[in-house]
Amino acid sequence: MAKVHVTTSVNGEEREVLCEPHQSLLDVLRDELGMTGTKEGCATGDCGACSVLIDGRLVCSCLMLGVEAEGVDITTIEGIANGSELHVLQRKFLEHAALQCGICTPGFIVAAKALLDTNPDPDETTIRYWLAGNLCRCTGYDKIVRAVQDAAQELAYEA
Numbered sequence: 001m002a003k004v005h006v007t008t009s010v011n012g013e014e015r016e017v018l019c020e021p022h023q024s025l026l027d028v029l030r031d032e033l034g035m036t037g038t039k040e041g042c043a044t045g046d047c048g049a050c051s052v053l054i055d056g057r058l059v060c061s062c063l064m065l066g067v068e069a070e071g072v073d074i075t076t077i078e079g080i081a082n083g084s085e086l087h088v089l090q091r092k093f094l095e096h097a098a099l100q101c102g103i104c105t106p107g108f109i110v111a112a113k114a115l116l117d118t119n120p121d122p123d124e125t126t127i128r129y130w131l132a133g134n135l136c137r138c139t140g141y142d143k144i145v146r147a148v149q150d151a152a153q154e155l156a157y158e159a
Contacts, residue, residue, distance in 0.1 A: 003019060003020060003021075004021055004066075005017075006066060007071065008069040008072055008074060009072070009073045010029070010035065010074045010079070015033060017032045017033060018032070019032055019066040019067060020066075021067055023066045023067075024043075024063070025052070025062075026050045026061040026062045028069070029052070029074075032066075037077035037078045037106050038061055038106055038107075041104065042062070045062060045063040047135045048060065048131075048133045048134030049107040051110040051114075053074070053110060054072050055073050056073075056075075056114070058110070058111055058133075075113075077106035077110055088151045091151075093108075095150070096147040097143055098143040098147040099139060101137075104136045104138075108144055111131055112127075112130075112131065115130040115131070116152055116155060120152060120156060121152060122148075122149075124149065127145050131145070
């Protein structure tokens, strides 16, 4: 099968890639574009480790074909930080020790960013509901929820 030419925006930068028609967006990001922050946990859309934002909407990149990325705006974990300055969510995950092995962390941070972009003042129940599509086998969820709450408070203070 012939490769397909795809033009898309990844983390604010126009990118062109040739990908196989059956290749997942996750594989295109990691293998073709070198964006290895997005992780593969299950390849079935059940764990959330591969979460990215597509035009601001939270998506499991393992469930989307790379060819479907034509013309969209993709934000990966690499695009959350502002250059070398960590996003408040990234800082709070570190401060709250809301990570261990790191496989799920990028997906949780991207999902939490999607939440705070739509609801800057979520309560604990909302945070837990929003992050329910992300699974962690190491940390438990309390530190993750606390990190998101703390990030929301800091963002509200800055506003």
